[in-house]
Amino acid sequence: MTVSVDIRHRFGDFALDVQFEAPQGLTVLFGRSGSGKTTVINAVAGLITPDSGHIAVDGRVLMGDGVDLPPHKRRVGYVFQDARLFPHLTVQQNLHYGRWFAPKSARPQNAGRIIEMLGLGQLLTRRPAQLSGGEKQRVAIGRALMSGPDVLLADEPLAALDEQRKEAILPYFEKLRDEAGVPILYVSHSPSEVARLATTVVALQNGKVLRAGEAHDVLSDPAVTPVGAMAAGAMLTTTVGMQHEDGLTELRFGAESLLVPHVDKPAGAGVRVHVEAQDVMLSLERPTGISALNVIPAKVRSIRMGDGPGALVQLETGGERLLARVTRRSVAALGLTEGLELYAVLKAVSVSRSNLGS
Numbered sequence: 103m104t105v106s107v108d109i110r111h112r113f114g115d116f117a118l119d120v121q122f123e124a125p126q127g128l129t130v131l132f133g134r135s136g137s138g139k140t141t142v143i144n145a146v147a148g149l150i151t152p153d154s155g156h157i158a159v160d161g162r163v164l165m166g167d168g169v170d171l172p173p174h175k176r177r178v179g180y181v182f183q184d185a186r187l188f189p190h191l192t193v194q195q196n197l198h199y200g201r202w203f204a205p206k207s208a209r210p211q212n213a214g215r216i217i218e219m220l221g222l223g224q225l226l227t228r229r230p231a232q233l234s235g236g237e238k239q240r241v242a243i244g245r246a247l248m249s250g251p252d253v254l255l256a257d258e259p260l261a262a263l264d265e266q267r268k269e270a271i272l273p274y275f276e277k278l279r280d281e282a283g284v285p286i287l288y289v290s291h292s293p294s295e296v297a298r299l300a301t302t303v304v305a306l307q308n309g310k311v312l313r314a315g316e317a318h319d320v321l322s323d324p325a326v327t328p329v330g331a332m333a334a335g336a337m338l339t340t341t342v343g344m345q346h347e348d349g350l351t352e353l354r355f356g357a358e359s360l361l362v363p364h365v366d367k368p369a370g371a372g373v374r375v376h377v378e379a380q381d382v383m384l385s386l387e388r389p390t391g392i393s394a395l396n397v398i399p400a401k402v403r404s405i406r407m408g409d410g411p412g413a414l415v416q417l418e419t420g421g422e423r424l425l426a427r428v429t430r431r432s433v434a435a436l437g438l439t440e441g442l443e444l445y446a447v448l449k450a451v452s453v454s455r456s457n458l459g460s
């Protein structure tokens with residue numbers, strides 16, 4: 103299924119004008135605070151009616167062409183920042199509340215599968231007060247899926263959780279992305295969350311689409327990542343290679359490989375790696391006598407100068423893109439230009455667990 107969005111809306115000075123498609127998988131709406139992310143998913147949910155435009159899921163019109171379906175007829179599941187569970191109902195009852203909203207034909211036959219996918223089996227008799235923040239959020243996701251939605255909307259669903267809980271719930275979103283069978287529209291302004299989860303990225307800026315497309319293309323585009331943003335980075339699609347005796351794992355991409363701290367997955371398993379631009383050093387010659395374990399041959403694709411002392415260099419290596427954040431002074435000193443072949447240098451330990459996804 104594909105969600106097609108083409109809407110315009112005004113809130114005083116703020117003008118939203120966006121057009122994009124969210125195919126199967128997880129589409130992240132990414133952008134600074136106030137760029138219009140929540141307005142877009144509220145429009146898809148039917149919580150606001152845009153001034154004009156068209157929203158459809160696989161050709162089923164939710165809004166436009168004289169149609170404006172009320173929220174409960176749109177078949178969208180919505181997960182908010184806070185779980186918004188009914189405090190007096192058990193987990194099981196909260197989940198069934200979602201099911202109640204599904205039209206008979208769309209009622210999921212696989213309630214057991216949803217409960218298993220979200221690891222809720224042990225929690226069914228508890229009430230929300232007896233759940234952690236992350237568990238509550240998993241129930242909220244389950245409740246949304248129980249309504250048999252054609253699209254799942256999630257507005258910063260991890261924002262209220264601490265780092266540890268975020269880490270615990272991210273794998274569930276990875277599973278949903280790969281197994282739930284409905285497109286997910288997911289709002290975030292966390293680059294590492296985007297890099298881990300997104301299959302498609304829609305980057306918004308001041309109510310407009312700055313860039314939309316496959317995640318690895320958009321994330322490694324220096325135009326999307328404001329120069330100077332600490333967590334700027336690219337996403338590598340790799341597979342697990344050799345496990346080394348000293349606790350390191352080799353991740354392969356194209357003819358290249360990357361050594362990172364142990365990844366507990368079998369050989370051949372897919373791993374997405376978020377490599378932060380600030381962790382990548384550049385060298386014109388293959389460096390020797392340094393502690394960094396990863397020295398990866400790469401080619402400069404583009405260079406984006408910032409207004410300050412920084413620059414972002416986009417590299418191509420092993421069929422993937424990498425971003426390196428360096429100073430303008432280094433760009434000049436190394437004579438960096440498009441097409442130049444060099445080496446990207448990365449410490450194995452700079453890739454932590456939170457940078458790895460499936």
Ligand SMILES: Nc1ncnc2c1ncn2[C@@H]1O[C@H](COP(=O)(O)OP(=O)(O)OP(=O)(O)O)[C@@H](O)[C@H]1O
Binds near residue numbers: 113116133140
């Ligand atoms: N109901 C409203 N009335 C007036 N202005 C609004 C309303 N809702 C949103 N806006 C304005 O529209 C703009 C976009 O808001 P929106 O909530 O979509 O941004 P966002 O990207 O989701 O931001 P954040 O990351 O902070 O949640 C902002 O300038 C906001 O002030």
